[in-house]
Amino acid sequence: MSDISPIRATSGTNQEGTSAHNRRVMMDALRLNGALSRADLARATQLTKQAVSNIIDELERDGFVVSLDAVRKGRGQPSTPYRLVPEGAFAIGLQIDRHLTRAVAVDLVGTVLVRAEANLPPDDPHGGVRIILGVIEGIRRDLAAISAQSERRIVGLGVAMPGPFGLEEFGDNKWMMPAWQKYPLLETLAAGTGFDVSLQNDAAACAIAERMVGAAHGLDHAVCLYVGYGIGAGLILNGESYRGGNGNAGEIGMALLSPRGSDGAVLEHRASLASLYQHLELDPSEPGLYEHVEALALADDPALLAWVRDAAMDLRWSVQLIETLFDPQTVILTSGAPEALARLILEAMLPLPSSIADRPQRSLPRLQLGITDPWSIALGAAAEPIGRAFDPRFSAILKTRSGG
Amino acid sequence: MSDISPIRATSGTNQEGTSAHNRRVMMDALRLNGALSRADLARATQLTKQAVSNIIDELERDGFVVSLDAVRKGRGQPSTPYRLVPEGAFAIGLQIDRHLTRAVAVDLVGTVLVRAEANLPPDDPHGGVRIILGVIEGIRRDLAAISAQSERRIVGLGVAMPGPFGLEEFGDNKWMMPAWQKYPLLETLAAGTGFDVSLQNDAAACAIAERMVGAAHGLDHAVCLYVGYGIGAGLILNGESYRGGNGNAGEIGMALLSPRGSDGAVLEHRASLASLYQHLELDPSEPGLYEHVEALALADDPALLAWVRDAAMDLRWSVQLIETLFDPQTVILTSGAPEALARLILEAMLPLPSSIADRPQRSLPRLQLGITDPWSIALGAAAEPIGRAFDPRFSAILKTRSGG
DNA sequence: TTATTAAGTCAACTGACTTGACTTATTACT
DNA sequence: AGTAATAAGTCAAGTCAGTTGACTTAATAA
Numbered sequence: 001m002s003d004i005s006p007i008r009a010t011s012g013t014n015q016e017g018t019s020a021h022n023r024r025v026m027m028d029a030l031r032l033n034g035a036l037s038r039a040d041l042a043r044a045t046q047l048t049k050q051a052v053s054n055i056i057d058e059l060e061r062d063g064f065v066v067s068l069d070a071v072r073k074g075r076g077q078p079s080t081p082y083r084l085v086p087e088g089a090f091a092i093g094l095q096i097d098r099h100l101t102r103a104v105a106v107d108l109v110g111t112v113l114v115r116a117e118a119n120l121p122p123d124d125p126h127g128g129v130r131i132i133l134g135v136i137e138g139i140r141r142d143l144a145a146i147s148a149q150s151e152r153r154i155v156g157l158g159v160a161m162p163g164p165f166g167l168e169e170f171g172d173n174k175w176m177m178p179a180w181q182k183y184p185l186l187e188t189l190a191a192g193t194g195f196d197v198s199l200q201n202d203a204a205a206c207a208i209a210e211r212m213v214g215a216a217h218g219l220d221h222a223v224c225l226y227v228g229y230g231i232g233a234g235l236i237l238n239g240e241s242y243r244g245g246n247g248n249a250g251e252i253g254m255a256l257l258s259p260r261g262s263d264g265a266v267l268e269h270r271a272s273l274a275s276l277y278q279h280l281e282l283d284p285s286e287p288g289l290y291e292h293v294e295a296l297a298l299a300d301d302p303a304l305l306a307w308v309r310d311a312a313m314d315l316r317w318s319v320q321l322i323e324t325l326f327d328p329q330t331v332i333l334t335s336g337a338p339e340a341l342a343r344l345i346l347e348a349m350l351p352l353p354s355s356i357a358d359r360p361q362r363s364l365p366r367l368q369l370g371i372t373d374p375w376s377i378a379l380g381a382a383a384e385p386i387g388r389a390f391d392p393r394f395s396a397i398l399k400t401r402s403g404g
Numbered sequence: 405m406s407d408i409s410p411i412r413a414t415s416g417t418n419q420e421g422t423s424a425h426n427r428r429v430m431m432d433a434l435r436l437n438g439a440l441s442r443a444d445l446a447r448a449t450q451l452t453k454q455a456v457s458n459i460i461d462e463l464e465r466d467g468f469v470v471s472l473d474a475v476r477k478g479r480g481q482p483s484t485p486y487r488l489v490p491e492g493a494f495a496i497g498l499q500i501d502r503h504l505t506r507a508v509a510v511d512l513v514g515t516v517l518v519r520a521e522a523n524l525p526p527d528d529p530h531g532g533v534r535i536i537l538g539v540i541e542g543i544r545r546d547l548a549a550i551s552a553q554s555e556r557r558i559v560g561l562g563v564a565m566p567g568p569f570g571l572e573e574f575g576d577n578k579w580m581m582p583a584w585q586k587y588p589l590l591e592t593l594a595a596g597t598g599f600d601v602s603l604q605n606d607a608a609a610c611a612i613a614e615r616m617v618g619a620a621h622g623l624d625h626a627v628c629l630y631v632g633y634g635i636g637a638g639l640i641l642n643g644e645s646y647r648g649g650n651g652n653a654g655e656i657g658m659a660l661l662s663p664r665g666s667d668g669a670v671l672e673h674r675a676s677l678a679s680l681y682q683h684l685e686l687d688p689s690e691p692g693l694y695e696h697v698e699a700l701a702l703a704d705d706p707a708l709l710a711w712v713r714d715a716a717m718d719l720r721w722s723v724q725l726i727e728t729l730f731d732p733q734t735v736i737l738t739s740g741a742p743e744a745l746a747r748l749i750l751e752a753m754l755p756l757p758s759s760i761a762d763r764p765q766r767s768l769p770r771l772q773l774g775i776t777d778p779w780s781i782a783l784g785a786a787a788e789p790i791g792r793a794f795d796p797r798f799s800a801i802l803k804t805r806s807g808g
Numbered sequence: 809t810t811a812t813t814a815a816g817t818c819a820a821c822t823g824a825c826t827t828g829a830c831t832t833a834t835t836a837c838t
Numbered sequence: 839a840g841t842a843a844t845a846a847g848t849c850a851a852g853t854c855a856g857t858t859g860a861c862t863t864a865a866t867a868a
Contacts, residue, residue: 244731327648480845
């Protein structure tokens with residue numbers, strides 16, 4: 001008989017959900033605040049001292065937290081702070097791009113421990129997946145060499161690749177990766193590795209990375225404007241990555257530049273690295289591209305600067321759009337480009353157009369530079385399973401359909 | 405000593421949270437599916453029959469659900485369906501606009517039971533609030549006449565008014581309501597009525613109304629494009645109204661129409677009802693305005709049609725933007741304008757520009773007409789407290805700081 | 809030296825969901 | 839008809855995570 005019921009409802013919860021939530025709350029508090037005593041945690045989470053004590057005991061037994069030396073601060077018994085144990089959990093992150101793949105292993109606090117990359121044959125997911133599985137296998141081996149416990153403690157595999165997803169229509173668009181879009185990637189990787197696998201677009205991965213270890217750390221509302229081969233916005237809304245109804249939220253690169261433009265020009269056509277390469281007449285698959293562009297940026301190459309000036313016009317507009325529609329605490333500029341170029345773009349974007357975001361009492365800048373490391377997408381991909389396993393969130397409380 | 409701790413953390417939860425969540429889940433399931441037996445609820449919510457039985461007993465005792473006649477369906481003991489009791493709870497919704505205020509009382513299922521309106525003195529919140537309190541007092545009396553229990557069962561007061569909020573900078577902008585923005589409205593209304601009071605912009609209120617009783621019923625991702633005196637987008641993300649970091653998310657009326665336009669033209673300047681009134685040289689404070697515009701729309705007035713054609717160009721673009729950035733399941737067009745005009749606008753917006761939203765296997769239209777009733781904003785305002793009190797959501801599970 | 813303050817533990821308690829057996833009511837099959 | 843099968847719903851004991859309130863420990867302030 002079928003499990004599928006036509007009745008729609010949210011799942012209920014029980015004590016398991018309560019306990020799971022409270023464990024997550026403890027770990028999240030330690031991540032945000034560094035190290036806290038049981039008494040601190042009780043105050044911050046509004047649980048009783050006793051409940052916190054039990055939970056911390058359990059987390060310590062499970063290897064997620066350890067105590068530090070007691071600290072005396074004023075009257076009263078000294079407190080014993082606890083901190084997260086980085087080796088408490090690991091995750092693997094995978095970036096799949098048009099011409100290459102990068103993979104990293106990170107620990108519970110987001111430190112990258114192992115990294116590896118490989119070239120991918122263009123438009124050949126079947127061959128590509130074989131290569132990817134090899135890369136992941138290598139990452140696992142290297143990680144096992146660092147931490148003996150690691151294999152048991154890997155919570156999942158996060159994959160990031162360019163979106164949008166699920167659109168057959170755009171099959172022959174050069175901005176997409178049509179063959180990969182159709183390939184049953186998650187299933188294949190899950191079968192090949194035994195991990196839970198999740199997928200997000202590269203901008204979302206960037207945003208998750210920024211939230212774990214970057215400019216969005218501790219923020220509940222932030223948007224990451226990612227300027228890569230395409231352009232996307234990674235959304236952190238209410239403290240979680242937002243993906244929309246079909247996983248394509250934030251595809252700002254496809255936003256029409258104007259209501260009246262008859263040409264259907266979209267942001268991506270004018271401000272992406274793809275447009276830069278076209279402007280400079282470079283071949284995107286050329287090996288030394290990154291270094292070449294970096295050199296041009298450092299040398300203030302006039303052709304590159306012309307593109308920057310032009311692209312920045314459109315990107316300023318996109319920041320105003322993001323602020324107007326999402327009302328984030330900050331916007332973070334990230335890029336697959338070298339830091340020198342990202343800085344040029346950022347500078348050229350200032351001053352920003354006025355928006356609802358320029359209020360006098362702001363504490364965060366409207367726009368700031370994020371992680372400018374080519375590995376940040378893989379890092380964000382890896383951060384996703386960590387967040388899914390350890391961050392407090394609604395879905396973690398709900399009962400899950402058993403047997404599925 | 406101070407309650408305020410520099411330590412940031414999510415609240416923990418306990419059995420109270422569990423129970424509160426499960427009660428909400430039950431009521432939500434009944435709202436979405438009509439009437440369900442205890443066995444149905446157990447299957448849908450993944451709780452045990454026994455747990456459901458206890459919760460339903462309690463909800464019945466509290467007057468939120470009642471049983472219907474048993475129904476026989478195939479083998480086995482007949483099931484006893486339960487449904488929501490509309491009189492189980494009430495809420496009051498208040499729309500504050502530039503020249504008038506509307507208030508409604510709704511019940512648990514979103515039926516409007518009482519309505520009242522009054523004119524407001526422009527830019528005089530102090531006098532305005534006195535009028536508003538009088539209107540609310542009248543609503544309470546009328547509601548008490550309908551349902552004797554009502555006074556005890558009012559869960560809150562929702563207020564909707566034009567945004568954006570909290571911007572001193574825009575003080576003299578004619579699109580805003582500067583005096584009202586500065587007035588401590590929530591505190592005054594809370595003190596004057598004794599209710600919990602919440603505030604949202606009118607577009608958000610529309611979206612909440614659509615989710616409770618309109619085109620977004622049962623949807624988790626929907627955006628409501630509200631064309632009123634200004635223009636806003638009401639956001640339903642993950643089944644909840646999204647308000648951003650400062651309550652201003654969705655202020656699409658302030659989106660710049662183009663990266664290159666030197667004039668700083670925004671959507672609101674060209675496609676709002678304010679721009680229509682300007683185009684037709686009408687005084688927005690004129691009493692019979694609504695009927696006048698309705699007559700023009702029904703008569704296919706050329707000047708009005710010209711504006712419609714023009715505004716629709718910009719609104720089509722805004723729909724593409726919304727789809728690109730939020731990836732909703734559907735976009736709902738709502739308006740403070742008469743239905744005839746709203747229909748003209750909708751028709752003029754078709755066909756929509758292509759976007760990530762036009763995928764072949766769609767079940768919902770990309771754009772549809774929402775509630776075109778001038779009372780829908782007040783209805784949405786009232787729906788907010790109902791949702792806050794009864795919908796399953798993360799915040800409902802968390803412990804709340806005792807003693808404020 | 810003593811009072812005060814605060815961290816943390818002990819042990820009994822509570823309450824919401826779970827478990828598994830049982831009762832009730834209906835249809836399907838012989 | 840009579841019986842088996844099926845499904846709704848109840849009973850009563852069990853479990854477990856957080857709560858309660860008293861207590862212990864260890865520091866500083868007076």
